Amino acid sequence: MHDDLFEKIIRREIPAEIVYENNATIVFMNINPVSRGHVLVVPKHYARDLQSGSEEDAIELMKTIYHVAPRIMKALGATGYNLGMNHGAIAGQEVFHTHIHLMPRYEGEARTFEKQGIPPEEMKEIADLIRKEMLLAKNN
Ligand code: AMP
Numbered sequence: 817m818h819d820d821l822f823e824k825i826i827r828r829e830i831p832a833e834i835v836y837e838n839n840a841t842i843v844f845m846n847i848n849p850v851s852r853g854h855v856l857v858v859p860k861h862y863a864r865d866l867q868s869g870s871e872e873d874a875i876e877l878m879k880t881i882y883h884v885a886p887r888i889m890k891a892l893g894a895t896g897y898n899l900g901m902n903h904g905a906i907a908g909q910e911v912f913h914t915h916i917h918l919m920p921r922y923e924g925e926a927r928t929f930e931k932q933g934i935p936p937e938e939m940k941e942i943a944d945l946i947r948k949e950m951l952l953a954k955n956n
Contacts, residue, residue: 820911822913836884836950840861841858843858843918858915862913885897
């Protein structure tokens, strides 16, 4: 069993604001977001980076993004999003468990990639809006 930070989130050993999960992937709020609603999309099978994992896991990641991104935009009023991946230390990867950043973008807001702090209550409020929208989409 691997023991990195995101494994611990998957196993509920450390807290995270999880907004979606299926058999292959999990999506949770980034504790240092670059935009409102910045989430990380993570495969449940451990791999240190995308190229170390299976093609199936890469496909599952993109399927989850396809499914979750429009719901996040709707929940938060975003009109676009950036996807990002830091692959390898040379690219700035800090957590060595594959993940894709999904960063919602809003009209009239500067497009920054600077990490920001966020109070836990505010992160939970944003996560609640996303979870509500995910539930609505599931029930329709
Ligand atoms: P990187 O590996 O460079 O793509 O960055 C890892 C990302 O994980 C950073 O944006 C961090 O803010 C984020 N991060 C680190 N610890 C946690 C955590 N406990 N919960 C959620 N996000 C985290």
